Amino acid sequence: MKYLGYVLRNISRNPVRSLLTIGSISVSLFLMMIMLSFLSVNSEVSDSLKGSNRIIAMSSQGFAAQVPIRFVDEVGSMEGVTAASPLSWYGGKYQEQEMPFAQFGIYPEKIFDIWDELTIPEDQKKAFIDDPAGCVIGFKMAEERNIKIGDPMPLKGTIYPFDLNLTVRGIYKSPPDRDGRMCIFNWRFLEEGLKKDFQGRQAGNAGTVFLKIKSGTDPAQVCQKIDASTINSDTPTRTQTEDAFVAQFAELWGDMRLMISAVGLAVVVSLIFVSGNAMAMAMRERTTEIAILKAIGFTNGKVLGMVLSEAVFVSTIGGMIGALGCKLLFDVFDISPYTAGALPFFFIPTKTALLGFGTSILIGFLSGLLPAFAAARLGVIQGLRKVV
C-alpha cells in the first residue's frame, strides 16, 4: 500500500499511453458484455424460474404439433396441481408489424394464479374475466405504445385464420427479468372464432399446458406422471419445469453460442497482448530507473509487485468503465423496443458484469507478468549502463 503513490505516479507520467490502454480495454470489454449477455440473459431468467413451481407440457413433436385442450382439464385435476391453463402462442400481426410482441391464449381466471409474479389490480382482472374479447397487456408495452385500458387491440392471425379484435381490460406489472410486453387473451375467444367461422379448423389446440403445482411437490415426479398418462395417446407430451422449458430456447441458438464465446475469448487474448505491449514499452523506458531502485535496495519481489500492480491497476480501470459501465448503461437505457421484437427484454446480468470485471483484473495480471519478470530479473549494472 505504501507504494501506491509510486504506482499511480508511474501510470500518470505517460497519460496518453495509459488512457489509450484503458480505452482499448473498456471499449472491448463493453462489447464483450453485450455479446455475453445475449447468452447469459436466458440462463439468468431460467435460473430465476427454479422453484417457481410451474411446469409446462408441450407436444413431444415440438411446437408445431397439437396439444388437445382436454389435457388442460385432465392434467389440471391431477394430484399436486393447483392451477392449469392453456398457453397458446398466437403470433399475430399488430398494425402490420409482424410478431411485435408475444401473444398467448390463456384461461383468464387461472393465469394469475400460475404467473403469480405478474400483478394486476383486482378490478381489472375481473373485467378481463368478464369480457370474452378482453386482453391484458404488459406495462412496458402500454407505456411505449401509449395504450390505455379500454383501447382496442386488433391482432391479425398468421398461424390461425381467425383475427382477434380485442379490447384492453387490464395492464399487468412484472419484475425486470420477466417479459413486460406480452398480450394475453381468453383462449376460448379464439376457439369460438375458429369453430364459428372456420369449421373448427385448427381448433381445440392448447398449444402448451401451463401448470402451477403445490409447493413442496417434486416437479420432476409430476412431469413424469403427465408424460406417462399421454404416452399412448395420439399426442404424447413432453413435460418440463418452467426453467428447463425456457432453457431449451437457448439450445435453439446452437453453435451460435460457441461462436460468440470464441469471439469473446479472442477479444480477451487480444487485450492481453495490447496491454502487455503497453506495459512492456513502459518498462523499457524505465530500465535505468528500475536499476536504480534495485541499487538502493529494493528486492526483486518488490519490483515485481510494483510492475504487476501498475498493469492490474490500469486494466481494472478499463474493466470498471467497460464492464460495470455497460451494466449501468443498460440498466438505465432499455434497448428492447429498438430490436423489432428480436429481444423481448435485455439486461446485463450482474454475474456477467462481474465476470467482465474479473476478466479485466486477469488481463492486467497476465499482461503484467512478462514485463514484471523482466524488470525483476534485470541486472543492476546492466540496467544502469543501458541507454534508452
Added chain:
Amino acid sequence: MVPIKYNTRNLWVRRGTTLMTVAGTALIVWSSCILFSMVEGLQQSLDVSGDPLDLIILRKGSTNETDGGFELDKADTMVTLKGVATDPKLGPLVSRELLNIPVMERANGSRTNLIIRGLDPVGRLLRRDFQIVAGRDLELGKGEAIVSERLAGRFKNSNLGDTLKVGEKESYRVVGLFRAGGGSAESEIWVDRKDLERNLSREGSVSSVQIRAAGPTDFESIKTVITDDAQYRLLALGEREYYAKQTQSTTFLKVFGFVIAVFLTIGAMFAAANTMFGAVASRTREIGTMRALGFSKSSILFCFLGESVILCSIGGIVGLLATLPLQALSFGTVNSNTFTEITVNFAFGPLVMIVAFSMTLAMGVLGGFLPAWKATDKDIIASLREL
C-alpha cells in the same frame, strides 16, 4: 521520402512489440471476419434466389410456410391452372408440400426444431441447382429420406444409411444427400409427401404449394387467380418476395455484427496508437537527425503513418489467413422467424475480406495519425539533444 526499408527494419528491431501488436490486431480482424461471414452466411442460407417465375402459395394471412396450411383439394386443382410451366417428364411444375417441425437432437446432444419437408418429385425442379451428391434420390412410399449435405451428421442418425427416428412412430431411412444451391432447402430433410402425410395423420392438407409460371404474364395471372378466385382465396407470393422477407430478420443481426466489429476496430485502433506513440518516443533522436538531414515534415508524417499501416496490415493478413480453416465449416443456429434450425456455411466472400481488411487499414491510418503528427512536431535541436 524516407525509404520504406527504414520502417520495416524498425518493425524488425522492435520485433517484440511488433509481434504483440500484430497478434492483437490479427485477433480483432479474425473476430470481425467471423462476425461478418456469420451474418452473411445466415442471410444466404435463408435466401433461395429462386427463379423469378416461381410462386409460393400460402394460406391467406400467414407469413410463413411453418404457420399451418390449407386444404389439399385446393392444391390438387392448381395443376390445371393456365400458364403453369410444364416439365416433359414430370408434368406441371406444381409441388404440393407438407412440413413437419419435430424437436430433434443434434449430434452434440442439444435439441432444436428441424424442418422435415414432404414434397412431390417435381419439387426438386423448383429448387435451384438441386442435385444428389451421394447415394440416390428417395423412392416414393418407402419411408425414405434425403438429407441436405451440410446438415448430414449434424443431427443424430442423419448420415447416409442411418435410420432417422423422428417420433415414436415415425422414422425414415436416409438414402441420399443433396445440395440445392446453398439456399434454405439445405437446412431441411426431405421425404415423400404421402409418407409424411400418413405419419402425421394430416391427410388432406398441405403447408404450401410451389409453382413455376411459364412466363411473366402467366406469373401475374396465376397470382391473381389464386388470390381472388373464390375457389382459392390464398396468398400467392413471388418466391423472391417471400425470401426477401425471410432474410429481413437478419437485419438486426447484421447491424449488431457491424456495430460490434466497428467498436472492436476502435479498441484495436487505440492499441495501434499506443504502439506507434512508443515507436515515436523511442526514436526522438532519429527523427531529429532525419529532419537535420533535410527530410521534410510531411515525409516524416508519411513515414510513421506508413509504418503504422504496415504494422496493422500484417495483423490484418494474419487474421484473414487464420479464418482459412473455418471456410469449410458449417454451423447450425435458429431462424428467429420460425424457431427452426438453419444450417449455415461461413461466407468468407471477397466482400467480407475487403471490409475486414479495410478495417485494419482504418486502424493503421487513424491509430497512426496522432503519433505521426507528434513526430513531425518535434523541435529539431531539442530532439537531437534528448538522450
